[in-house]
Amino acid sequence: MLSNTGPVAKLYLSIIHDVIESMRELFLEEGLEDRVLDDLRHLWESKMMQSKAMEDFRKNNINSSNFVLQLPDNYGLTEPEPGASLVIPASQNIHRFPVKNTSETVATFSLPAGLAYPVQIPAGVTLQTASGQLYKVNVPVVVTQAPVGQQPVSHPTQKAPALPSAAVPSSTVHPQQVEPVSAACIPQLPLPETPSSKEIKQQQQQQQQQQQQVPAADSSHLQEVHSPPSEATTGENNLSAQPEPVNFSSTASPSPCSQVLDFQLSTEEKALPQTALLKTKDIDDILKEVIEEEREKAQRDLDYSYSELSDIVQLDGAADNSDMEEEDVVPLEENDFLGMINAEAIKVLQDGDGSSDGNSISSSDSEGADKPVEEEDPLNSGDDVIEQDIPDLFDTDNVIVCQYDKIHRSKNRWKFHLKDGVMCYAGRDYVFSKAVGEAEW
Amino acid sequence: MDSSNDDALDIIITNVVATFRTRCHLNLRTIALEGTNVIYKPEVGKVLMKLRKPKITASIWSSGKIICTGATSEDDAKVGARRLARCLQKLGFKVRFSAFKVVNVLAVCSMPFSIHLVDFTKNNRPIASYEPELHPAATYRIKHLKATIQVFSTGSLTVTGPNVQNVATAVEQVYPLLFECRKPLREKRKVN
Numbered sequence: 004m005l006s007n008t009g010p011v012a013k014l015y016l017s018i019i020h021d022v023i024e025s026m027r028e029l030f031l032e033e034g035l036e037d038r039v040l041d042d043l044r045h046l047w048e049s050k051m052m053q054s055k056a057m058e059d060f061r062k063n064n065i066n067s068s069n070f071v072l073q074l075p076d077n078y079g080l081t082e083p084e085p086g087a088s089l090v091i092p093a094s095q096n097i098h099r100f101p102v103k104n105t106s107e108t109v110a111t112f113s114l115p116a117g118l119a120y121p122v123q124i125p126a127g128v129t130l131q132t133a134s135g136q137l138y139k140v141n142v143p144v145v146v147t148q149a150p151v152g153q154q155p156v157s158h159p160t161q162k163a164p165a166l167p168s169a170a171v172p173s174s175t176v177h178p179q180q181v182e183p184v185s186a187a188c189i190p191q192l193p194l195p196e197t198p199s200s201k202e203i204k205q206q207q208q209q210q211q212q213q214q215q216q217v218p219a220a221d222s223s224h225l226q227e228v229h230s231p232p233s234e235a236t237t238g239e240n241n242l243s244a245q246p247e248p249v250n251f252s253s254t255a256s257p258s259p260c261s262q263v264l265d266f267q268l269s270t271e272e273k274a275l276p277q278t279a280l281l282k283t284k285d286i287d288d289i290l291k292e293v294i295e296e297e298r299e300k301a302q303r304d305l306d307y308s309y310s311e312l313s314d315i316v317q318l319d320g321a322a323d324n325s326d327m328e329e330e331d332v333v334p335l336e337e338n339d340f341l342g343m344i345n346a347e348a349i350k351v352l353q354d355g356d357g358s359s360d361g362n363s364i365s366s367s368d369s370e371g372a373d374k375p376v377e378e379e380d381p382l383n384s385g386d387d388v389i390e391q392d393i394p395d396l397f398d399t400d401n402v403i404v405c406q407y408d409k410i411h412r413s414k415n416r417w418k419f420h421l422k423d424g425v426m427c428y429a430g431r432d433y434v435f436s437k438a439v440g441e442a443e444w
Numbered sequence: 445m446d447s448s449n450d451d452a453l454d455i456i457i458t459n460v461v462a463t464f465r466t467r468c469h470l471n472l473r474t475i476a477l478e479g480t481n482v483i484y485k486p487e488v489g490k491v492l493m494k495l496r497k498p499k500i501t502a503s504i505w506s507s508g509k510i511i512c513t514g515a516t517s518e519d520d521a522k523v524g525a526r527r528l529a530r531c532l533q534k535l536g537f538k539v540r541f542s543a544f545k546v547v548n549v550l551a552v553c554s555m556p557f558s559i560h561l562v563d564f565t566k567n568n569r570p571i572a573s574y575e576p577e578l579h580p581a582a583t584y585r586i587k588h589l590k591a592t593i594q595v596f597s598t599g600s601l602t603v604t605g606p607n608v609q610n611v612a613t614a615v616e617q618v619y620p621l622l623f624e625c626r627k628p629l630r631e632k633r634k635v636n
Binding site for chain 1: 481483494
């Protein structure tokens with residue numbers, strides 16, 4: 004089952020981690036930068052990931068240090084359905100996550116450890132990562148994995164851990180939704196009230212500046228710069244497309260508009276300190292903290308969440324679903340056998356280095372009595388020798404490197420009791436602590 | 445030499461043991477690491493190499509002496525031994541195929557009758573020996589042929605000799621003696 008590859012990947016990554024960490028001092032002593040070591044690590048991990056087909060793709064995403072939040076192209080104002088299980092389309096994988104309805108207005112779901120990026124998350128949901136942190140996603144985001152080496156340019160929007168009240172979520176849900184409305188509201192003010200247009204224009208300019216500040220602040224967080232222009236354009240579209248209805252609504256409800264404006268101001272004021280707060284705390288550091296926590300938690304919760312996930316996740320395409328068990332050593336081919344014999348020989352040699360001094364001819368195969376050897380000496384030279392006409396011995400890719408408990412042979416039937424090994428079979432790695440096999444030669 | 449009694453007797457050669465020398469020292473470790481189909485026995489100090497085509501198992505010693513077993517004929521043994529030497533040559537050793545000698549041939553044969561071993565042994569007292577407590581077969585050694593025949597009461601024979609010809613000769617030699625002491629069916633003989 005796929006669960007077999009989980010521990011393998013975990014083991015390999017832990018090995019990589021240990022090696023890199025132990026090398027860190029040496030590298031520093033040599034005067035090499037830390038970045039070199041990190042590059043090495045990324046290279047190593049990426050090569051390892053590639054070599055083990057796609058089944059480890061999801062595992063490795065947990066430990067990836069980059070994830071990029073992007074605004075999707077369809078920037079929408081849709082609200083999630085609380086209580087429904089969200090089907091989140093992603094560019095590569097399709098995932099279904101259970102939605103835990105913790106509150107009425109806020110739909111939360113856990114970001115499982117075995118998540119495969121990229122994942123598109125609708126607006127207005129609270130993400131809870133494996134480490135327990137709550138992240139409020141105010142806009143629809145697409146969580147992708149950046150390629151190795153890419154600096155995390157974008158930053159998650161509006162991280163508000165552990166939002167205490169429902170009012171605040173509901174208010175922060177719609178800051179950007181409010182803005183186009185307010186953008187629509189603002190120009191309608193000068194329309195009916197021309198005498199105070201100047202003041203309002205000043206107000207409008209201030210608010211627009213503030214507005215633009217907030218989108219600017221957001222754009223510093225968001226990678227897509229087109230979003231504020233899109234907001235502006237939507238605002239303008241609202242302006243141009245709906246002047247008359249605005250007029251109507253303005254006369255009918257100036258107070259809601261002003262309320263909205265006040266609301267807007269209050270939220271902007273709230274948003275500004277938040278953004279200021281975020282700005283002071285470097286986004287990279289936040290990301291790194293999150294990643295570290297996630298990684299630690301993921302390593303602890305890996306199996307748990309993975310087993311949960313394996314029921315839910317659907318894999319597409321490259322990831323195969325062949326049930327290769329880690330102890331599937333039984334139907335070995337001759338080629339594997341050869342590799343194993345070599346491996347066994349290596350182990351044997353390492354254990355007891357034969358000094359190859361045995362000259363005693365105590366051959367157990369000898370039938371009957373040993374006759375004295377007559378010293379004939381035809382001295383056929385090496386020219387007469389015959390080639391092996393069955394080149395059935397070619398190098399194989401299936402290799403087991405392990406230690407042996409017992410290797411037994413009866414005529415041409417072999418039985419293997421192996422321990423503590425790694426088997427590379429059909430390109431995939433399997434790690435075992437015990438393996439039993441049978442083969443015929 | 446042919447006695448006309450064994451017109452339809454099948455002598456089946458089951459094993460031919462041969463030795464030869466490579467005239468050079470062999471590094472068993474190299475053979476064990478790089479050779480194919482090898483079993484390294486460091487405790488004894490030899491490497492077993494098994495060949496498929498003539499079904500042969502060879503014990504290779506570091507001195508360069510090689511014992512080749514499992515062949516079904518003398519020619520097979522020689523072909524196998526040469527193949528083996530070729531294998532070692534490919535591994536990088538300066539092998540010279542020398543002193544090839546078939547050391548032992550084991551054949552089995554079945555008489556169409558059962559044999560009364562006690563009588564047989566009595567008739568051939570110094571040459572044949574029979575200790576039923578030790579081994580259920582009577583042993584008949586032909587000195588000048590250097591052949592040993594083990595006679596079972598069922599009529600089966602196992603013959604070992606230095607070469608196939610000797611083995612055949614031995615069978616022919618012993619046949620009349622066995623024929624005398626056969627146990628006829630449905631006849632009771634008194635045991636003296």
